[in-house]
Amino acid sequence: xxxSWTLYQKKxxxxxxxxxxxxILIKSxxxxxxxxxxxxxxxxxxxxxxxxxxYGDIIIGLVSTIxxxxxxxTHHPYMSVILSAIAIGSFSITVAEIAxxxxxxLEEPYASFVLTFSAVAVEILLLFMIVREAIHSxxxxxxxxxxxxxxxxxxxxxxxxLAVFIGGLSFKEQExxxxxxxxxxxxxxxxxxxxxxxxILTYTNDSHTLFEASVMIAMLLxxxxxxxxxxxxxxxxxxxxxxxxxxxFRIKKKFHIExxxxxxxxxxxxxxxxxxxFFMFAFILIIGILAELFANDGIAIAKEQEISxxxxxxxxxxxxxxxxxxxxxxxxxxxxxxxxxxxxxxASTVSIMLTVPILMGLxxxxxxxxxxxxxxxxxxxxxxxxxxxxxxxDDGETNYFEGISHLMFFLGYxxxxxxxx
Numbered sequence: 001x002x003x004s005w006t007l008y009q010k011k012x013x014x015x016x017x018x019x020x021x022x023x024i025l026i027k028s029x030x031x032x033x034x035x036x037x038x039x040x041x042x043x044x045x046x047x048x049x050x051x052x053x054x055y056g057d058i059i060i061g062l063v064s065t066i067x068x069x070x071x072x073x074t075h076h077p078y079m080s081v082i083l084s085a086i087a088i089g090s091f092s093i094t095v096a097e098i099a100x101x102x103x104x105x106l107e108e109p110y111a112s113f114v115l116t117f118s119a120v121a122v123e124i125l126l127l128f129m130i131v132r133e134a135i136h137s138x139x140x141x142x143x144x145x146x147x148x149x150x151x152x153x154x155x156x157x158x159x160x161x162l163a164v165f166i167g168g169l170s171f172k173e174q175e176x177x178x179x180x181x182x183x184x185x186x187x188x189x190x191x192x193x194x195x196x197x198x199x200i201l202t203y204t205n206d207s208h209t210l211f212e213a214s215v216m217i218a219m220l221l222x223x224x225x226x227x228x229x230x231x232x233x234x235x236x237x238x239x240x241x242x243x244x245x246x247x248x249f250r251i252k253k254k255f256h257i258e259x260x261x262x263x264x265x266x267x268x269x270x271x272x273x274x275x276x277x278f279f280m281f282a283f284i285l286i287i288g289i290l291a292e293l294f295a296n297d298g299i300a301i302a303k304e305q306e307i308s309x310x311x312x313x314x315x316x317x318x319x320x321x322x323x324x325x326x327x328x329x330x331x332x333x334x335x336x337x338x339x340x341x342x343x344x345x346x347a348s349t350v351s352i353m354l355t356v357p358i359l360m361g362l363x364x365x366x367x368x369x370x371x372x373x374x375x376x377x378x379x380x381x382x383x384x385x386x387x388x389x390x391x392x393x394d395d396g397e398t399n400y401f402e403g404i405s406h407l408m409f410f411l412g413y414x415x416x417x418x419x420x421x
Contacts, residue, residue, distance in 0.1 A: 146313025161406025
């Protein structure tokens with residue numbers, strides 16, 4: 001994991017005296033940078049650069065939050081929505097980074113669980129705030145349904161596709177545990193088939209029957225997830241770990257390479273797990289407040305501009321998935337494609353299995369009946385996405401062309417979602 005600034009001293013000392021090097025590699029949470037130490041500008045501005053590099057997401061998030069609240073109070077909805085989205089994205093990155101610190105301290109599949117749940121929490125908050133808008137604007141529920149489906153579409157095509165594509169540019173092929181993808185695609189296919197039940201009942205014109213069917217399906221999905229959780233963490237945890245054929249696994253074993261020790265200068269690296277969980281949930285709470293601003297002004301703008309519910313749901317999904325996307329790309333570049341598979345497919349599983357029952361429960365408490373009558377386009381795109389993921393990952397290897405395939409599918413979906421009324 002790339003945390004606070006770390007000088008590659010061990011490598012440098014093998015070459016020459018570290019102090020004599022004019023150019024050094026500095027590794028931070030944001031990536032690897034080549035700096036010229038002979039430059040006075042670098043020497044004088046290194047502290048400021050360090051602060052912004054390490055805490056830029058928090059700084060941008062705070063500034064955007066203050067501006068969004070002010071603009072909302074002064075009735076400037078367009079700028080309020082844009083800045084609240086920026087703030088949500090910035091704080092979501094912070095949440096993802098804290099989750100990554102926790103994930104590095106845990107073993108798989110628990111590591112990927114932390115990363116997945118941190119992102120899904122943001123998704124649930126965003127969608128719940130839009131559910132609440134349905135009290136004044138019933139059409140908002142269609143945006144919520146679009147957001148649920150779009151979250152899976154974005155996870156399985158944008159996150160997985162982009163990470164596999166970028167990883168494939170660095171490595172001809174990347175190996176993962178085929179049992180992972182096989183299990184997840186089976187789970188997702190069963191879950192998406194279950195969503196067909198209330199969708200079919202839409203044609204009966206009986207709203208009470210539709211709501212009852214939606215509640216039963218939501219309960220079944222929740223029970224199914226309990227079985228999946230036991231399967232994933234207890235009885236078959238090895239299905240979700242990198243196998244001996246993984247390139248990174250072989251190299252580490254052959255050369256006894258341990259993860260590089262990094263200078264724990266980043267604030268959250270110094271904290272224990274309990275403190276990090278506290279801060280992670282604190283940032284999620286702030287995101288919840290921003291989500292209410294985003295939903296309040298966003299729904300009004302969507303109605304005014306006649307934005308399709310599919311496109312609105314897609315925008316929400318992209319905002320929620322953005323932090324996960326950065327984590328997945330980094331993992332792919334480090335040849336940790338197993339983590340990419342776990343994040344993409346794990347998040348998709350949670351998006352259906354937990355997001356649906358939780359949102360329905362929260363909606364019911366607020367006196368709103370959220371039904372699962374997704375339209376044919378949404379269910380069809382969901383099932384085709386799962387089939388595509390099954391075909392591109394079933395052999396335990398990925399390459400850049402398979403990443404392109406997922407991205408092309410997403411672009412096609414985005415075009416139709418934009419135009420579909």
